[in-house]
Amino acid sequence: MSSASEIQALLRFLSQDAKVPIAKAMGTIKNLQKANLTTPTAIAASNPVTLAPFFEDGKTAKQVLNAAKRLSKKRVAGDDTLSPPAKKARPSQFELPQPGGPTEESLDLPMPILDEERIADTVLVTNRAPLVLAFGVVALKYTMPEQPLSSRLSLAQAAVSMNSRSKAVSLGIEQGKSADEEGWGQGQAVVKVMGRSVRTMKRSGWADLPNEVKHEPEEMKHDPDGVKQETSTQDTDATIKPTPADEKPALWALDVEALKKAQGGENDGTGVGLADTGLPIYTPQSARAYLMRAFSKKAAPSRTEVASKKATKLKSSDGEEVVALLLGALELLFQSWSPHVSAEQLDAKAWQWYVQVRPSVADGVHGWGAKGDLKLSDILRLRRT
Known part of the structure; x- marks a missing residue:
């Protein structure tokens, strides 16, 4: 191969x-x-x-x-490579983590806090997209345990982007078919992340991608907001067939929207790494940075604030602790269910759980990107008892 x-x-x-x-x-x-x-x-x-x-x-x-x-x-005799002409090295967002390399460690997330009392007393303030990202990263730890953290961040970010675009189309903010619907990424392997069919590419230096093709079951129906979740993939899509963990490939999520823009003339392609890496991906560095800055802890109002009906203050200085508490709540949730359901079922449940706990925002365009309260106690209540 x-x-x-x-x-x-x-x-x-x-x-x-x-x-x-x-x-x-x-x-x-x-x-x-x-x-x-x-x-x-x-x-x-x-x-x-x-x-x-x-x-x-x-x-x-x-x-x-x-x-x-x-x-x-x-071509020089005997040189049958397709390497592009040598050029001056330049910093790139596509300088990606490699197996066992130090950059993989740089992506480490805060250690989950599993103290149920602390979790239950915590209310966060955030918008919906980063919560999808957090759910996706933790879900993939259980549904695709062979994937390193860098791959989980990339795959989860793809699901976030696909969900956001579907919502934007339903609200009339964006129009037209998605790049995937138009065939961009056709032939690339597909995996499910919270019900979304994410196009992927095999990471260089990791195990080979299996050749087997399987059809995915219908898992996701409709979001209560009216955003339709994907139900199946085309027959030509190569999906990952279950194999021993040490034989499964590590993956990047392919950014098909960036691919479409690059080929469509909106930029020359260099901005998405076509000349250097072949295909544009969702980078784990940007996904991690987004996750770490997207949540604030809602402090309990003081008596003065209650009396004067002032808005509740947000604590933004404890970002790592906030993410650690969120990850702890999600870990406890997935730990309670993973021994009892299949990976496919757990992936479907991840989306359903997100829908049940996501922040409440105004309907329609007014709620686009708006922030709301996220009670971590609501996540704990979803555990299997």
């Missing part, structure tokens, strides 16, 4: 050198791999008739063949 770097290099060749739209290029990667047509040299040695079945028309096949021949002529 080709390595992740080889797949990304092939995608670069198709989308940049051969000028194949990136959504179509991604859809043909697996078939090219099966035919051992994974380098310009191999493609250049073929012919239009051989390539035609991999593309929608003969013109595209000839276009790919000509690009491969041009590139092969420039």
